[in-house]
Amino acid sequence: xxxxxxxxxxxxxxxxxxxxxxxxxxxxxxxxxxxxxxxxxxxxxxxxxxxxxxxxxxxxxxxxxxxxxxxxxxxxxxxxxxxxxxxxxxxxxxxxxxxxxxxxxxxxxxxxxxxxxxxxxxxxxxxxxxxxxxxxxxxxxxxxxxxxxxxxxxxxxxxxxxxxxxxxxxxxxxxxxxxxxxxxxxxxxxxxxxxxxxxxxxxxxxxxxxxxxxxxxxxxxxxxxxxxxxxxxxxxxxxxxxxx
Amino acid sequence: xxxxxxxxxxxxxxxxxxxxxxxxxxxxxxxxxxxxxxxxxxxxxxxxxxxxxxxxxxxxxxxxxxxxxxxxxxxxxxxxxxxxxxxxxxxxxxxxxxxxxxxxxxxxxxxxxxxxxxxxxxxxxxxxxxxxxxxxxxxxxxxxxxxxxxxxxxxxxxxxxxxxxxxxxxxxxxxxxxxxxxxxxxxxxxxxxxxxxxxxxxxxxxxxxxxxxxxxxxxxxxxxxxxxxxxxxxxxxxxxxxxx
Amino acid sequence: xxxxxxxxxxxxxxxxxxxxxxxxxxxxxxxxxxxxxxxxxxxxxxxxxxxxxxxxxxxxxxxxxxxxxxxxxxxxxxxxxxxxxxxxxxxxxxxxxxxxxxxxxxxxxxxxxxxxxxxxxxxxxxxxxxxxxxxxxxxxxxxxxxxxxxxxxxxxxxxxxxxxxxxxxxxxxxxxxxxxxxxxxxxxxxxxxxxxxxxxxxxxxxxxxxxxxxxxxxxxxxxxxxxxxxxxxxxxxxxxxxxx
Amino acid sequence: xxxxxxxxxxxxxxxxxxxxxxxxxxxxxxxxxxxxxxxxxxxxxxxxxxxxxxxxxxxxxxxxxxxxxxxxxxxxxxxxxxxxxxxxxxxxxxxxxxxxxxxxxxxxxxxxxxxxxxxxxxxxxxxxxxxxxxxxxxxxxxxxxxxxxxxxxxxxxxxxxxxxxxxxxxxxxxxxxxxxxxxxxxxxxxxxxxxxxxxxxxxxxxxxxxxxxxxxxxxxxxxxxxxxxxxxxxxxxxxxxxxx
Numbered sequence: 001x002x003x004x005x006x007x008x009x010x011x012x013x014x015x016x017x018x019x020x021x022x023x024x025x026x027x028x029x030x031x032x033x034x035x036x037x038x039x040x041x042x043x044x045x046x047x048x049x050x051x052x053x054x055x056x057x058x059x060x061x062x063x064x065x066x067x068x069x070x071x072x073x074x075x076x077x078x079x080x081x082x083x084x085x086x087x088x089x090x091x092x093x094x095x096x097x098x099x100x101x102x103x104x105x106x107x108x109x110x111x112x113x114x115x116x117x118x119x120x121x122x123x124x125x126x127x128x129x130x131x132x133x134x135x136x137x138x139x140x141x142x143x144x145x146x147x148x149x150x151x152x153x154x155x156x157x158x159x160x161x162x163x164x165x166x167x168x169x170x171x172x173x174x175x176x177x178x179x180x181x182x183x184x185x186x187x188x189x190x191x192x193x194x195x196x197x198x199x200x201x202x203x204x205x206x207x208x209x210x211x212x213x214x215x216x217x218x219x220x221x222x223x224x225x226x227x228x229x230x231x232x233x234x235x236x237x238x239x240x241x242x243x244x
Numbered sequence: 245x246x247x248x249x250x251x252x253x254x255x256x257x258x259x260x261x262x263x264x265x266x267x268x269x270x271x272x273x274x275x276x277x278x279x280x281x282x283x284x285x286x287x288x289x290x291x292x293x294x295x296x297x298x299x300x301x302x303x304x305x306x307x308x309x310x311x312x313x314x315x316x317x318x319x320x321x322x323x324x325x326x327x328x329x330x331x332x333x334x335x336x337x338x339x340x341x342x343x344x345x346x347x348x349x350x351x352x353x354x355x356x357x358x359x360x361x362x363x364x365x366x367x368x369x370x371x372x373x374x375x376x377x378x379x380x381x382x383x384x385x386x387x388x389x390x391x392x393x394x395x396x397x398x399x400x401x402x403x404x405x406x407x408x409x410x411x412x413x414x415x416x417x418x419x420x421x422x423x424x425x426x427x428x429x430x431x432x433x434x435x436x437x438x439x440x441x442x443x444x445x446x447x448x449x450x451x452x453x454x455x456x457x458x459x460x461x462x463x464x465x466x467x468x469x470x471x472x473x474x475x476x477x478x479x480x481x482x483x484x485x486x487x488x
Numbered sequence: 489x490x491x492x493x494x495x496x497x498x499x500x501x502x503x504x505x506x507x508x509x510x511x512x513x514x515x516x517x518x519x520x521x522x523x524x525x526x527x528x529x530x531x532x533x534x535x536x537x538x539x540x541x542x543x544x545x546x547x548x549x550x551x552x553x554x555x556x557x558x559x560x561x562x563x564x565x566x567x568x569x570x571x572x573x574x575x576x577x578x579x580x581x582x583x584x585x586x587x588x589x590x591x592x593x594x595x596x597x598x599x600x601x602x603x604x605x606x607x608x609x610x611x612x613x614x615x616x617x618x619x620x621x622x623x624x625x626x627x628x629x630x631x632x633x634x635x636x637x638x639x640x641x642x643x644x645x646x647x648x649x650x651x652x653x654x655x656x657x658x659x660x661x662x663x664x665x666x667x668x669x670x671x672x673x674x675x676x677x678x679x680x681x682x683x684x685x686x687x688x689x690x691x692x693x694x695x696x697x698x699x700x701x702x703x704x705x706x707x708x709x710x711x712x713x714x715x716x717x718x719x720x721x722x723x724x725x726x727x728x729x730x731x732x
Numbered sequence: 733x734x735x736x737x738x739x740x741x742x743x744x745x746x747x748x749x750x751x752x753x754x755x756x757x758x759x760x761x762x763x764x765x766x767x768x769x770x771x772x773x774x775x776x777x778x779x780x781x782x783x784x785x786x787x788x789x790x791x792x793x794x795x796x797x798x799x800x801x802x803x804x805x806x807x808x809x810x811x812x813x814x815x816x817x818x819x820x821x822x823x824x825x826x827x828x829x830x831x832x833x834x835x836x837x838x839x840x841x842x843x844x845x846x847x848x849x850x851x852x853x854x855x856x857x858x859x860x861x862x863x864x865x866x867x868x869x870x871x872x873x874x875x876x877x878x879x880x881x882x883x884x885x886x887x888x889x890x891x892x893x894x895x896x897x898x899x900x901x902x903x904x905x906x907x908x909x910x911x912x913x914x915x916x917x918x919x920x921x922x923x924x925x926x927x928x929x930x931x932x933x934x935x936x937x938x939x940x941x942x943x944x945x946x947x948x949x950x951x952x953x954x955x956x957x958x959x960x961x962x963x964x965x966x967x968x969x970x971x972x973x974x975x976x
Contacts, residue, residue, distance in 0.1 A: 093361060093406070095625055106478070113359040116433050117337060119478040121879075127484065132891045132912050137583055137679035142714035147853075147892055159864045159904065160475045160879055162337070165411055165432055168655075172891065172904060172912045177484030180864050180904045180912050188409055189360050191625035226630035231404045234350070234363040240371065240421030339869055365635075376647045376668050379959075381827055381923035386958035391609075391648055403620045403660065404635055411900075416647065416660060416668045424620050424660045424668050435869035470874035581849060581894070594966070601847040604921050605825060607966040615972065648963045650825070653899055653920055665972030676897055677848050719892045722838070722851040728859065728909030 003044040003224045006066040007033045008058065010073045010080075011050040013202045020202045028072050028200075031207045032101075032216065036070075039217030051076060056084050063087060068097035068223045070216070073107045074202065085109050093190030094230045097223025099216065102200030105161075110196070113189050114163050121158035121179060126204065128176040129154035131183055131211075135170045140184070140195065140218040149211040155201045157181045163196075171215075173198060184215070186222075191230040193223040247288040247468045250310040251277045252302065254317045254324075255294040257446045264446045272316050272444075275451045276345075276460065280314075283461030295320060300328050307331060312341035312467045314460070317351045318446065329353050337434030338474045341467025343460065346444030349405075354440070357433050358407050365402035365423060370448065372420040373398035375427055375455075379414045384428070384439065384462040393455040399445045401425045407440075415459075417442060428459070430466075435474040437467040491532040491712045494554040495521045496546065498561045498568075499538040501690045508690045516560050516688075519695045520589075520704065524558075527705030539564060544572050551575060556585035556711045558704070559592045562690065566596075573597050581678030582718045585711025587704065590688030593649075598684070601677050602651050609646035609667060614692065616664040617642035619671055619699075623658045628672070628683065628706040637699040643689045645669045651684075659703075661686060672703070674710075679718040681711040735776040735956045738798040739765045740790065742805045742812075743782040745934045752934045760804050760932075763939045764833075764948065768802075771949030783808060788816050795819060800829035800955045802948070805839045806934065817841050825922030826962045829955025831948065834932030837893075842928070845921050846895050853890035853911060858936065860908040861886035863915055863943075867902045872916070872927065872950040881943040887933045889913045895928075903947075905930060916947070918954075923962040925955040 009029035013020040024031055029048040036046050049057025051073075063069075069088065073080070085108045092098050092113065100110045105118045132148045133141050158179030164187070171184030183198035197215060199206050206212055253273035257264040268275055273292040280290050293301025295317075307313075313332065317324070329352045336342050336357065344354045349362045376392045377385050402423030408431070415428030427442035441459060443450050450456055497517035501508040512519055517536040524534050537545025539561075551557070557576065561568070573596045580586050580601065588598045593606045617639045621629050646667030652675070659672030671686035685703060687694050694700055741761035745752040756763055761780040768778050781789025783805075795801075801820065805812070817840045824830050824845065832842045837850045864880045865873050890911030896919070903916030915930035929947060931938045938944055 115357040115359045117476050119476060121479045121481050123481045123484065125484055130910055130912075134891050134893075134914065135676070135897070136718060136892060137676060137681060137714060139714045147719060156481070158481070159866050160868060161866075162434055162474075162476065164408070165867070165900070167409055168897070169901065172914075174906060174910060174912045177481075178862055178906060179481075180862075180906045182866065182904075188623070188625065190406055193625060226625060226627045230406075230624060231635060232361050232363060232406065235365045237365050237367045237400070237402070237421075237423075240367065240369055374666055374668075378647050378649075378670065379653070379920070380648060380962060381920065381925060381957065381959035383958045388959070391963060403622050404624060405622075409623070409656065412653070413657065416670075418662060418666060418668045422618055422662060424618075424662045426622065426660075432867070432869060437869060470869060470871045474868055475879060603845040603847045605964050607964060609967045609969050611969045611972065613972060644969070646969070650922055650963065652896070655897055665969075667969075678894055718894075720849050720851060720894065723853045725853050725855045725888070725890070725909075725911075728855065728857055 002042060003040070003220055004065055004067045005036055005044050005046045005070065005220055006062060007046065007048045007070040008072065009048065009050050010076045011052065012076055013074065023203055023205050028202065028207060032070055032072065035207060035213035035216055036220060039213050040220060044220060051079060056080060058084050058088065060087065063091045063096065066096055067225055068099060068220050070099045070101060071104045071107060071109065072101045074103040077107050080108055085112060089113065092192035092194065093232060095191035095225035097225065098192060098194045099219045099223060100194065100196045102198060105196065113187065113194060116164060117162040120161045123156040123177060125156065125177060126153035127156055128152060129199070130174040131171045132174065133170065134172050135168055138168065138170050139222045140170055140215065142218055143214045151199060151206065151209060153204050154199060154206065155204065157183065157198045191225070195219045195223055246286060247284070247464055248309055248311045249280055249288050249290045249314065249464055250306060251290065251292045251314040252316065253292065253294050254320045255296065256320055257318065267447055267449050272446065272451060276314055276316065279451060279457035279460055280464060283457050284464060288464060295323060300324060302328055302332065304331065307335045307340065310340055311469055312343060312464050314343045314345060315348045315351060315353065316345050318347040321351050324352055329356065333357065336436035336438065337476060339435035339469035341436060341469065342438045343463045343467060344438065344440045346442060349440065357431065357438060360408055361406045364405045367400040367421060369400065369421060370397035371400055372396060373443070374418040375415045376418065377414065378416050379412055382412065382414050383466045384414055384459065386462055387458045395443060395450065395453060397448050398443060398450065399448065401427070401442045435469070439463045439467055490530060491528070491708055492553055492555045493524055493532050493534045493558065493708055494550060495534065495536045495558040496560065497536065497538050498564045499540065500563055511691055511693050516690065516695060520558060520560065523695055523701035523704055524708060527701050528708060532708060539567060544568060546572055546576065548575065551579045551584065554584055555713055556587060556708050558587045558589060559595060559597065560589050561595045562591040565594055568596055573600060577601065580680035580682065581720060583679035583713035585680060585713065586682045587707045587711060588682065588684045590686060593684065601675065601682060604652055605650045608649045611644040611665060613644065613665060614641035615644055616640060617687070618662040619659045620662065621658065622660050623656055626656065626658050627710045628658055628703065630706055631702045639687060639694065639697060641692050642687060642694065643692065645671070645686045679713070683707045683711055734774060735952055736797055736799045737768055737776050737778045737802065737952055738794060739778065739780045739802040740804065741780065741782050742808045743784065744807055755935055755937050760934065760939060764802060764804065767939055767945035767948055768952060771945050772952060776952060783811060788812060790816050790820065792819065795823045795828065798828055799957055800831060800952050802831045802833060803836045803839060803841065804833050806835040809839050812840055817844060821845065824924035824926065825964060827923035827957035827959065829957065830924060830926045831951045831955060832926065832928045834930060837928065845919065845926060848896055849894040852893045855888040855909060857888065857909060858885035859888055860884060861931070862906040863903045864906065865902065866904050867900055870900065870902050871954045872902055872947065874950055875946045883931060883938065883941060885936050886931060886938065887936065889915070889930045923957065923959055927951045927955055
C-alpha cells in the first residue's frame, strides 16, 4: 500500500514575489511533492493542500486519509485557524506522521507539539551549509553513503534552537558563518512520529536538491504510521486484575 | 541561598469534602509545604498559592521570585486562567523548575509543556503501589538506599501514559491490580527542569509519607534553576563570523 | 529482498535436561526460527547456529551474510570465545541488527555493547507477567492492538536492571510477585540496532506464544540494517574545507 | 564536604617533547588540577595520579577515596593495565564520576563504558573552534551567560563520532575547517555519571583557558556521586510479595 502523503503550503510568497516564483513557479508544495514522487515512485501517493482552501485544505476526511503530512509555512503562521491546528494535532497523536520544514519551526502545530518557543538564530546570507549525519543506521538516512552533504547557498538557522531534547538527532549542520544547528530531529508524540528538517528557503532552490529530496523521501518512509491504536482518553478501570 | 519554593493548590476538595479535610485540614499545599520544610530545613523557603487568590496567587512578582513551583490540581483544571498558564509557561522556559503532582497530569500547564494528551488509566481501590528506582545515581533519589519503596494504599495510575518519551525515567510503579506506570519522569523545556511525580490523592495520606517527602525534597533540589539565561526570541544575526 | 536472520543458541539444556527437551525438543533456536518463519514468511530467510559448531557457527561469512542475529545463551556465556564476540561486536557496529533474548542479558556480547554489568533480580516461580506497551507507534509493536499482553507463567526478571538508559523503552513488564522490568529496550551502537527482549525460559513455552512471536518478528523487521556505511576508523583529515 | 577529585594523566609527552613542556611544564594534570582548585576553591580537594606510578597511581584506596576522576590519555592507551581499567570501571558503576578529556575518547575505559569504537575525524591545524551550548539549564554550564564560547586555536575533532547516543548533549562544536562535533556529552552508567569533553591538546594551552576551566569545574560538581548504592549483582529473589 502506498504511503499517502499530503504536502501543505501556506502558498503566499509564490503569488506576491517574482523572486520566489522564479524558483517555485507552481508553489513550494509542487516541488516538494515532485521530489517525493521522484524518489518514492509507486511507494507513495502525494497530494497537496494550501492555506487559501476551505479549512486550509485539511478537512477531516483529508487528514483521515493522510499517512504523512509535510508542513511548509513562513509568513502566515497566525492565519492558520486554531481548529485546524487542533485537528492536525489530534491526528498526529493518533499516528499520522508529520514532517515540519524550515520556517515551520515557528508554526502553531510544531510549537504546540514541542511545548517550547522553538525560536533560533538566522541569517540570510546564502552561505555554505554542511549537514553531518550523526545517526548512522537511521532509516531516514538509509540512502546516504557519505558522512555529510552540502548546500552551497543556504539560509543559516543556528543554535540555541529552543526545542525539547530530540528523541533522535539525525543531522547537525555546519554553517560558514560560525553557527551549528540540530537540523534533523525526531520526536515521538502519542502514536505519531515527528521529524523536523531545517533546510529550505523560498528563494534558494533547496527542494530541487537531490540530497534534500532523499532526506524527505526517507522521512516519509520513517514517519508512516505503525503500531497500536492510540489511547487518548482517560480510562477508569474499575476492576482489578482477575485471577488467571 | 535557599531554594525559593511555591506550592500551588487548587484548594477545592478540602473546603467541600469532609473526607479530604480529615487528611488535609489546612489544604494539601500545607502538607506538601510542611514536608519540604521538614526535609530541606534552611535550604528552602516555602510559600503557597491557591486558585481562589487574585491571579491564582501567581502574579508576575511571585513567579519571578520562585525557583521551583509545585503544582497540585484535580477538579478545576479548566478554571485556571490561560493568562496565568502563559505566565507559568514562560517562567519554566526561563528556568523555573516545575514539579507536577498526581492529577496535575491533566493540568493545562503540564499538557502545554508536553504537547500530548497526558491521559492514563486509573483506579481508586486504595491498592498497594511499589515505586522502583530505575535511575540510580539520579539526584532526585539521592536519599534512598533501597531498590524501591511502597505505599500501602494508593490510587492506581497506569500505562499507557500519553506523554512524550521522558528525558530521564526515575521511577516505575507496580500496582497490585496489574498495572505499571512511569511514575517519576524528568523533562527539560527551555532552561526549565520539569519533574512529574505520580503518587498523591486527596483522601490517601500520600504527602504525609516519609519517602514521598524525600522524593519531593530531592525534586526541589534538582529542579532549582541553573545554567545560562534562556534565549527565547528569534535572533536575526546579520553579520557572519568576523576573523579572529 | 528477505531479511537474513541467524538464530544463535548455546544449545546445552536441550541435550541434558528432559524437562527442557519436552518444550524444545529440537532446541530453543528451532522454535524461535519457526516463529519467525511463521510470522515473516517470505520476508525473511532464517537459519541457526550453535555453540558446539566450529567458531560457534558464526564464522565471518555467516555474519557477513546476516542482517539480524538473535542471541539465546544461559548457562555457558563464558564458553563463547572472545574472538567470536569481537567479530559479532564488529558486525553490530557495521550495521547488523542484534536481538538479545532473556538470559542473554548476561552474555559477553550484550555486556560489551552496554558497558555495564547488566545484572537484575529474578525468580523462577512461573508467575503471571503482563507486558505493557509504552512506545505506541514503534515499529516493533506494529502488530499489536491492545495496551498489553500476558504470559500466564513466566520467569520474573526485575529492576534494577543494570543497563544504560535505553534509547527507546518499548515494554515494561508487571509481575504478580511485585516487580517491574524494562522488558523491551532498544539501543543504537554504531550503525547497528540492538533490541533486548526479556521473556524466555528453557522450560516455559514462551517462544511458542503467539504474542512473543509477533514481537520477535517486529524486532527482526526493525533491526534490519539501514543507513550509511559505518565509519569505524579514526580519520586524519589533513586539508581543511576548500572554497566552493 | 569537598568533592574529592583525582586527575589522571599518562604524563609522557611532557617528559619527551619540549613543545609540550613549554605549555605544560609540570604536566597537563597539574594545569587541570590548578584550574579545578581555582574554580572550586574549598569545594574540592584535588590530587593527581600518573601512568608511571605503581598501579598507575590508582590502587583501590585511591579510587575508593575519589568522587570524580578526570582522565587524560593520548599516546599510551594500550599501556594502561586491564586490571586497573577493571577497577576504574567497577568504581564508575558504583557511583564515581568520570570526566574523559579530548584524546581520552580512545582510552580503554571510555571505550569499555561506551561499547562502541569511539573513533572520529581529526585535524591538527590550530583552527578556530566555537562551542555552542545546546542544553541551557544544565548544571555543567551553570556558569555561562553566552550562547557559545570560542577557542582561537584548537585541534579539530569531527563527526561522525562513534559513540552511543548521549543521554544529554551539552555542547556542539563548530570548526573553521567545516566540521561539527558533539563536544560535551553525558552518559549514565550504573550509578556513575560520565562526561566526555572534547577540547584539549598537548601543545595548545586549552586547559589554561578560563571557559574550559569553568566547564571542568561544572563537570566535577555534576559528576559527584549521588543516589542509592549500586546494585551490581544478580539477585535471586525466592519469595514473592508477602501480603501487606
